[in-house]
Amino acid sequence: MSDPVIEASDVTRTFMISAGFMRGKQPLHAVNGISLNVERGEVLGIVGESGCGKTTLAKMMLGLLEPTSGTLRLDGKLVGAAHRIEVARILQPIFQDPYSSLNPRKSIGDIIMLPLKVQNDPDPATWRKRAEDIMDLVGLPTRVYNNYPNQLSGGQRQRVAIARALINRPKIVICDEPTSALDVSVQSQILNLLQDLRGEFGLTYVLISHNLAVVEHMATRVAVMYLGRIVEQADTDTLFKAPKHPYTQALLGSVLTPEPGLGVPDTHLGAAYPNPIDPPSGCTFHPRCAQVMDHCSKQAPPAVANGGMVECHLYAHGGGRKSPKRKSK
Amino acid sequence: MTKQILEIENLCVDIDVPSGVLRAVQNISFTVAKGETLSIVGESGCGKSITALSLMNLLPKSAKRSADKLTLDGRDLRDLNEREMSDLRGDAMAMIFQEPMTSLNPAYTIGNQLEEAMLRHRNVSTAEARDRAVFLLEKVGITAARSRLGQYPHQLSGGLRQRVMIAMSLMCEPALILADEPTTALDVTIQAQILHLLAELRHEFDSSLILITHDLGIVARVADRVAVMYAGEFVETGTTEQVFNAPSHPYTQGLLRCIPIPGKTKRGAHLGAIPGIVPNLVGRIEGCHFASRCPYADDACRTGDVALRPSFEKSHEYRCVLSPEICAANLKSGAAA
Numbered sequence: 001m002s003d004p005v006i007e008a009s010d011v012t013r014t015f016m017i018s019a020g021f022m023r024g025k026q027p028l029h030a031v032n033g034i035s036l037n038v039e040r041g042e043v044l045g046i047v048g049e050s051g052c053g054k055t056t057l058a059k060m061m062l063g064l065l066e067p068t069s070g071t072l073r074l075d076g077k078l079v080g081a082a083h084r085i086e087v088a089r090i091l092q093p094i095f096q097d098p099y100s101s102l103n104p105r106k107s108i109g110d111i112i113m114l115p116l117k118v119q120n121d122p123d124p125a126t127w128r129k130r131a132e133d134i135m136d137l138v139g140l141p142t143r144v145y146n147n148y149p150n151q152l153s154g155g156q157r158q159r160v161a162i163a164r165a166l167i168n169r170p171k172i173v174i175c176d177e178p179t180s181a182l183d184v185s186v187q188s189q190i191l192n193l194l195q196d197l198r199g200e201f202g203l204t205y206v207l208i209s210h211n212l213a214v215v216e217h218m219a220t221r222v223a224v225m226y227l228g229r230i231v232e233q234a235d236t237d238t239l240f241k242a243p244k245h246p247y248t249q250a251l252l253g254s255v256l257t258p259e260p261g262l263g264v265p266d267t268h269l270g271a272a273y274p275n276p277i278d279p280p281s282g283c284t285f286h287p288r289c290a291q292v293m294d295h296c297s298k299q300a301p302p303a304v305a306n307g308g309m310v311e312c313h314l315y316a317h318g319g320g321r322k323s324p325k326r327k328s329k
Numbered sequence: 330m331t332k333q334i335l336e337i338e339n340l341c342v343d344i345d346v347p348s349g350v351l352r353a354v355q356n357i358s359f360t361v362a363k364g365e366t367l368s369i370v371g372e373s374g375c376g377k378s379i380t381a382l383s384l385m386n387l388l389p390k391s392a393k394r395s396a397d398k399l400t401l402d403g404r405d406l407r408d409l410n411e412r413e414m415s416d417l418r419g420d421a422m423a424m425i426f427q428e429p430m431t432s433l434n435p436a437y438t439i440g441n442q443l444e445e446a447m448l449r450h451r452n453v454s455t456a457e458a459r460d461r462a463v464f465l466l467e468k469v470g471i472t473a474a475r476s477r478l479g480q481y482p483h484q485l486s487g488g489l490r491q492r493v494m495i496a497m498s499l500m501c502e503p504a505l506i507l508a509d510e511p512t513t514a515l516d517v518t519i520q521a522q523i524l525h526l527l528a529e530l531r532h533e534f535d536s537s538l539i540l541i542t543h544d545l546g547i548v549a550r551v552a553d554r555v556a557v558m559y560a561g562e563f564v565e566t567g568t569t570e571q572v573f574n575a576p577s578h579p580y581t582q583g584l585l586r587c588i589p590i591p592g593k594t595k596r597g598a599h600l601g602a603i604p605g606i607v608p609n610l611v612g613r614i615e616g617c618h619f620a621s622r623c624p625y626a627d628d629a630c631r632t633g634d635v636a637l638r639p640s641f642e643k644s645h646e647y648r649c650v651l652s653p654e655i656c657a658a659n660l661k662s663g664a665a666a
């Protein structure tokens with residue numbers, strides 16, 4: 001049964017950006033018509049290359065950015081920037097960079113308690129105790145309570161960000177590249193912690209990451225983005241075993257697992273990086289697609305439901321080619 | 330016998346810091362053969378970049394380098410003055426930096442910078458240098474290369490800039506390329522493209538490559554030999570197969586358990602961890618540098634220097650008091666735990 005906690009329907013976000021000296025402003029469709037549900041209790045992975053709109057989508061979910069069109073619902077209620085505080089009670093972010101996402105002039109304790117302050121928590125007498133409890137839970141020694149961010153290691157700072165996100169018991173946590181600034185030995189500790197907390201609090205995660213091995217390890221379902229759109233959605237097993245969209249196939253094909261002797265694969269993607277201000281016609285992926293057909297440059301592909309979803313002409317009319325199976329190992 | 334391009338013995342780099350002397354690189358020794366790729370892998374702050382910068386003689390002023398041997402293609406780099414070193418840089422040895430903007434000059438077109446890299450070292454005309462620039466830009470997969478020559482670095486995407494850097498490093502067909510995290514800031518698809526390209530070009534020009542990274546996936550796929558670095562020291566060296574298939578040092582074993590490996594790690598299960606933090610490199614560390622985080626550490630590890638020792642095969646060495654047999658047993662039991 002579907003039980004969505006976040007429902008995005010046909011959401012867009014456009015930025016006006018200057019196209020160059022004396023050329024005026026032009027629209028950049030950072031998020032270009034996304035419909036996506038986040039189901040209660042799942043870990044939804046969102047992947048896609050730099051600039052495809054992942055963070056913009058996350059910021060709209062968090063009520064930090066207003067959609068240009070379309071609607072977002074949280075637990076059935078419409079959200080927008082006007083409801084930021086209500087949103088923050090249910091939904092909390094953990095951002096990429098533990099070095100810049102923490103205010104350097106605030107003590108660790110103050111940083112962790114900030115959501116309570118912002119949300120006007122009625123019981124200030126309990127704040128310190130709650131901060132210490134959550135520090136304990138995320139593996140931060142309480143002796144750093146009065147320290148400042150620059151006195152902590154990268155892994156400890158990311159734990160501060162996690163403690164801050166969890167102190168008021170949100171239902172959903174949006175993790176935008178939670179471990180990409182960290183060493184692997186620290187990354188594994190943070191991922192283990194996120195897994196434990198999910199079990200303990202029954203959390204729902206939206207996990208944005210460049211690291212496909214991390215997404216495959218953590219996510220229960222995955223959405224693949226390309227130039228502001230979701231081009232494929234499927235449960236994790238299906239997506240990684242039998243990717244359908246040619247972009248997903250190229251993306252998974254470029255993952256370098258630590259297995260010696262396999263060499264570096266040729267992605268066959270070409271260097272024709274699209275210009276987001278002037279995206280290619282039809283399917284925006286067509287200039288880089290290894291399986292491009294004549295009509296791909298003329299018509300936008302339909303979204304084909306197949307248990308998950310894929311947006312590609314290859315799968316329209318129920319036909320299309322079979323996806324090549326990924327080498328099993 | 331294959332020809333060694335780079336031979337290094339007991340390289341040390343000390344950096345003066347307010348609290349004392351930071352021993353960033355401590356007695357590392359290695360060789361790189363012609364056409365070979367050596368990868369130096371390790372966590373943030375272990376000394377990878379300082380090692381590379383010391384070879385290029387580009388260390389910060391507060392740093393001091395020493396070595397018992399340091400030769401490039403038979404030539405002793407220790408006696409060279411700054412002028413002679415800068416003649417070598419970009420010619421016999423070239424470096425690709427992690428952030429291309431630090432080494433591309435924003436005020437000059439990329440054509441200018443590519444040509445200059447060659448005009449400086451070779452007796453060629455501007456037209457010849459330009460032809461070579463176009464040839465290499467096409468090699469690194471940049472389309473309409475000639476028309477790109479007039480562009481400035483900021484007009485290019487990160488992936489394109491990194492390709493320009495690679496082309497620039499190849500202008501004089503260097504014997505040795507040092508690449509410091511050349512793809513860390515890039516998307517996985519572009520990363521794969523650039524590494525694929527680097528491997529191809531290396532074969533074509535028969536250059537040697539030192540590839541510095543903290544990404545074990547890249548190391549496994551690209552390197553012939555691997556050096557694992559921890560707190561200023563090499564703690565394990567060997568062929569890529571030896572280090573990945575039979576890691577001996579407790580640190581290497583721990584690192585390889587930290588990363589999820591599709592198809593091998595169970596989804597959602599706990600990953601391995603290395604609790605604790607790296608030791609402070611200011612001053613002398615008594616005994617094994619890894620002892621404060623090692624699950625097998627005892628008193629023997631904390632007294633006296635721990636030397637590199639051979640594992641089962643001679644070309645495979647590691648720095649630990651434990652015997653190869655015990656390390657092999659630890660690898661098995663640790664994997665099961």
Ligand SMILES: Nc1ncnc2c1ncn2[C@@H]1O[C@H](COP(=O)(O)OP(=O)(O)OP(=O)(O)O)[C@@H](O)[C@H]1O
Nearest residue numbers: 015017028030049050051052053054055056057276
């Ligand atoms: N405030 C802004 N003003 C103008 N353009 C913006 C703004 N924020 C984002 N963009 C543009 O919108 C697009 C999507 O950006 P976004 O940060 O969402 O990408 P992303 O998928 O998170 O990328 P990354 O993986 O690099 O974090 C990019 O082209 C970006 O340059």
Ligand SMILES: Nc1ncnc2c1ncn2[C@@H]1O[C@H](COP(=O)(O)OP(=O)(O)OP(=O)(O)O)[C@@H](O)[C@H]1O
Nearest residue numbers: 344346353372373374375376377378379380389610
């Ligand atoms: N200019 C400097 N002054 C003082 N200490 C320095 C300087 N540059 C580097 N260090 C120190 O030397 C040690 C080695 O640094 P290095 O940059 O080689 O690390 P790295 O292995 O390249 O790490 P990363 O993966 O983060 O790039 C670190 O402890 C670092 O703090």
Ligand code: SF4
Nearest residue numbers: 617620623630649650
């Ligand atoms: S010498 Fe001791 S502390 Fe160091 S790695 Fe070996 S067992 Fe661990």
Ligand SMILES: [Mg+2]
Nearest residue numbers: 054055056176
């Ligand atoms: Mg982002």
Ligand SMILES: [Mg+2]
Nearest residue numbers: 377378379509
């Ligand atoms: Mg470095």
